[in-house]
Amino acid sequence: MKDLSRHINMRWLKPPIFLACLLPLAHLAWMGFHDELGANPVEYITHSTGTWALIGLCVTLSMTPLRRILKQNWLIRFRRMFGLFAFFYACLHFTTWVWIYSGFDVHAMIDDVYKRPFITMGFTAFVLMIPLALTSTSGMIRRLGGRRWNMLHRLIYVSACAGVIHYLWLVKSDKTIPLRFAAVVTVLLGYRVIHYALQRRQQAAAAKRSTRESVYSA
Amino acid sequence: MLIKKPSDIPYSEITSKSVYMNRRKFLAGVAAATGAATLGARAVSDWLEPRSVLADQAKLGPLAKSPFSTTEPLTPLKDVSTYNNYYEFGTDKSDPARNATKFVTTPWSVTVEGEVNKPRKFDLEELRNLAPLEERIYRHRCVEAWSIVVPWIGYSFSALAKEVDPKPTAKFVAFQSYYDVKQMPLGPRAGIELPYVEGLRLDEAMNPLALLTFGMFGETLPNQDGAPVRMVLPWKYGFKSVKSLVRIRFVKDMPPTTWNIANAHEYGFYSNVNPQVDHPRWSQASERRLDGSFFGKRIKTLMFNGYGDQVASMYNGMDLRKNY
Numbered sequence: 316m317k318d319l320s321r322h323i324n325m326r327w328l329k330p331p332i333f334l335a336c337l338l339p340l341a342h343l344a345w346m347g348f349h350d351e352l353g354a355n356p357v358e359y360i361t362h363s364t365g366t367w368a369l370i371g372l373c374v375t376l377s378m379t380p381l382r383r384i385l386k387q388n389w390l391i392r393f394r395r396m397f398g399l400f401a402f403f404y405a406c407l408h409f410t411t412w413v414w415i416y417s418g419f420d421v422h423a424m425i426d427d428v429y430k431r432p433f434i435t436m437g438f439t440a441f442v443l444m445i446p447l448a449l450t451s452t453s454g455m456i457r458r459l460g461g462r463r464w465n466m467l468h469r470l471i472y473v474s475a476c477a478g479v480i481h482y483l484w485l486v487k488s489d490k491t492i493p494l495r496f497a498a499v500v501t502v503l504l505g506y507r508v509i510h511y512a513l514q515r516r517q518q519a520a521a522a523k524r525s526t527r528e529s530v531y532s533a
Numbered sequence: 534m535l536i537k538k539p540s541d542i543p544y545s546e547i548t549s550k551s552v553y554m555n556r557r558k559f560l561a562g563v564a565a566a567t568g569a570a571t572l573g574a575r576a577v578s579d580w581l582e583p584r585s586v587l588a589d590q591a592k593l594g595p596l597a598k599s600p601f602s603t604t605e606p607l608t609p610l611k612d613v614s615t616y617n618n619y620y621e622f623g624t625d626k627s628d629p630a631r632n633a634t635k636f637v638t639t640p641w642s643v644t645v646e647g648e649v650n651k652p653r654k655f656d657l658e659e660l661r662n663l664a665p666l667e668e669r670i671y672r673h674r675c676v677e678a679w680s681i682v683v684p685w686i687g688y689s690f691s692a693l694a695k696e697v698d699p700k701p702t703a704k705f706v707a708f709q710s711y712y713d714v715k716q717m718p719l720g721p722r723a724g725i726e727l728p729y730v731e732g733l734r735l736d737e738a739m740n741p742l743a744l745l746t747f748g749m750f751g752e753t754l755p756n757q758d759g760a761p762v763r764m765v766l767p768w769k770y771g772f773k774s775v776k777s778l779v780r781i782r783f784v785k786d787m788p789p790t791t792w793n794i795a796n797a798h799e800y801g802f803y804s805n806v807n808p809q810v811d812h813p814r815w816s817q818a819s820e821r822r823l824d825g826s827f828f829g830k831r832i833k834t835l836m837f838n839g840y841g842d843q844v845a846s847m848y849n850g851m852d853l854r855k856n857y
Contacts (some may be wrong), residue, residue, distance in 0.1 A: 488724030
């Protein structure tokens with residue numbers, strides 16, 4: 316597939332996609348003002364922001380596989396934006412818990428993180444995203460160096476898994492939606508495992524070839 | 534039929550070649566546009582005139598007042614009828630209101646059987662007229678840590694029990710809810726075994742607070758709230774209050790209960806509201822009272838949901854941590 320950026324300047328896509336990422340929040344606010352969040356708005360807002368954080372993580376994780384499979388390198392430009400939006404919705408989700416649910420009761424929250432496994436998972440997923448958000452700028456990539464930055468940002472794999480487990484552990488009986496997220500994350504991470512394994516095989520084969528050649532050319 | 538001679542058709546009426554060659558794409562486009570327009574029109578009409586989720590309810594009365602009623606502010610009817618756990622109609626809180634609109638609740642009968650001297654089948658009218666209807670404004674506390682205040686309509690279950698005359702061998706009462714995959718196609722995906730069953734110890738069922746319920750807010754029950762007849766047990770977590778009753782059986786042994794079958798570690802037989810015994814996954818020490826304000830109010834949960842005066846004596850000597 317030909318690289319589409321040869322025909323369209325992908326930079327023009329950034330503003331509309333940025334706005335599209337704000338739509339879930341806009342929709343939530345609109346519903347809030349029109350009293351359409353149901354009988355328990357706190358629960359609705361918590362659920363909605365958490366879901367969008369997970370969706371954001373999945374979209375972020377899908378950039379590299381799509382880039383490689385469809386051979387569209389320009390997709391990498393959007394990875395940071397999607398990742399930061401995932402963090403943004405995770406912040407909203409976390410803020411709802413801290414402010415509305417817990418009323419800033421620090422003791423109750425610490426209690427929750429220690430005693431309620433699903434909250435431990437959620438807290439973990441959120442906390443791991445913080446260093447990623449803080450080091451998301453080009454300046455930070457330069458300061459850390461490509462290798463170290465890439466290693467740090469692999470934490471998103473842990474965060475995505477923790478997020479899915481958090482969801483799975485909080486539902487009462489209907490595990491349908493958390494399991495769908497689990498399937499998506501499995502595929503997205505599975506792709507990387509396979510890609511890494513294939514790369515190693517290619518490198519090993521290349522190494523064998525070069526030693527053989529050097530033996531014969533000696 | 535008038536068949537025009539070829540020379541009667543003016544040149545301007547001949548379909549252009551490009552339109553003719555693309556006619557299939559054109560038709561597909563029309564179909565798609567019609568589909569989109571229909572959905573769009575539906576969305577717009579829904580937005581302009583939201584479909585009511587309350588079917589026509591009938592007024593119930595006259596209603597006697599009850600000393601068991603609380604004076605706390607009521608949760609708005611809109612909230613009580615659009616925020617429901619009725620998994621047979623879908624597992625989202627808003628599903629039952631949307632999916633139960635066509636649920637058929639007449640004719641309806643409730644079979645009362647088992648260890649009783651006068652087992653029989655009641656049709657709904659008979660059952661409703663068995664005793665004078667009262668309005669009971671109860672707190673209703675869900676195991677998920679939210680609560681509402683609802684003006685239920687019904688009479689104490691003990692009146693029905695007296696009518697069927699339980700034998701001395703009756704130690705428990707088992708309840709069964711309506712289940713029919715045709716009317717409840719989302720039932721198989723509920724994640725719990727259906728039909729929904731529940732149970733009480735005989736003394737719990739005979740407690741005056743146990744309400745055989747036929748209505749709320751002055752009218753018959755909306756479908757999503759458990760029409761046409763249900764139980765309400767205000768001192769227990771809401772899932773003990775079976776909806777859409779079809780069968781009541783007086784039994785010798787502790788009967789199975791749906792949530793206990795689904796997850797015995799989390800849901801016990803008694804499930805009394807108890808702030809000191811946490812759910813394994815979340816605290817039960819507080820709850821969010823849905824009082825119609827935007828965020829509701831976080832309040833401390835009361836032992837037995839505040840009905841200790843009427844029910845605590847039934848559990849004297851029982852370890853309520855073990856018998857959760």
